[in-house]
Amino acid sequence: MINWQKLFEDRERLFWTLHIGGWAGFALIYYVGSFLHDMRAVWIFVIVLNAIAGCLISIPLRYIYRKVATFQPLLVLFSVLLSCFLISLLWQVLKNLHVWEIYKHGWRPDEWYYYFNGAVNSFFILMCWTGLYFGIKNYQLLQKEKQNALKSSAMAHQAHIKMLRYQLNPHFLFNTLNAISTLILVKENQTAEQMVSRLSDFLRYSLDKDPIKKVPLEQEVQALGLYLDIEKVRFDERLDVQWKVDDGTSKALVPSLILQPLVENAIKYAISKMEQGGVICIAARLFGRDLLLEVADNGPGADIVNGQLHRTNGVGLTNIQERLHSLYGQDYSFVVSHNDPTGVKVSIRIPYELIDNG
Structure with missing residues (x-):
């Protein structure tokens, strides 16, 4: 049985659990949405590769967001959007290569900008990842502040009782x-x-x-x-x-x-x-x-x-x-x-x- 309290208290374990679970969920949703497209094993393999690529390529965002967290609010917003956009471009290139190399057997587009075709969807997905990351991080910070406040209150309460006694x-x-x-x-x-x-x-x-x-x-x-x-x-x-x-x-x-x-x-x-x-x-x-x-x-x-x-x-x-x-x-x-x-x-x-x- 999973000890949810310990899971939420251990930030490192919580991140990797949610990160891997989230990308597995992405692959499952993509798979379910493919019933009307193609159910061959090769297409499922492409879905799995895209999810793995997204899982690996989004890891640097965590460390970038940690680094920029101390910046001014506008600079944080700019850094987050820029990082997310660049990572989404790279992910889209990898997804297109998976489709062309595996699903279309080595097909190549004539125009270079086709490599970034669909980057808006990738950017949207990574922004969702970003929103969840900051949402959970802020929740953890609030919980930690709440625990510290309760601990301080309990210590003050005990000190008050001792003083009275x-x-x-x-x-x-x-x-x-x-x-x-x-x-x-x-x-x-x-x-x-x-x-x-x-x-x-x-x-x-x-x-x-x-x-x-x-x-x-x-x-x-x-x-x-x-x-x-x-x-x-x-x-x-x-x-x-x-x-x-x-x-x-x-x-x-x-x-x-x-x-x-x-x-x-x-x-x-x-x-x-x-x-x-x-x-x-x-x-x-x-x-x-x-x-x-x-x-x-x-x-x-x-x-x-x-x-x-x-x-x-x-x-x-x-x-x-x-x-x-x-x-x-x-x-x-x-x-x-x-x-x-x-x-x-x-x-x-x-x-x-x-x-x-x-």
């Missing part, structure tokens, strides 16, 4: 390093060592995971657990975390570190504002054919208008929505609402996808 809030690192410094000063070396280890594991996860690819929810939960373990050292008993992750969602694919900025927001604007601390609830469940992710807190709440959070210096919400849009187009939802009885709840709905093991 790697915009981790520096406050988290500063706070963590300050906490580690404090632990060292008060001689809590074992706790400081555990905190450094968790920070290392969390950063390794955030840098190792390709932002273009999605990860199983269980990996995301594990990384989020590392982050929360670090924060618990800072907040101690003031931070209470509740997990409500359904068993059927552990293998679902989600964008890496999609929940961490939401939890960070909850800590910054809820837990840190409450003297007695508060609760963060992280939930995941199936919702029809979608996966529903929720992060809720019982903090003081915030101004919410049309499902959007109005808060100055917010951490990562716009970032998250841009990432979701880049990965899922319009097939997602991102809603911020008031939690019951107090606080803020962020809900993300994305398509339910599993790892393709095939």
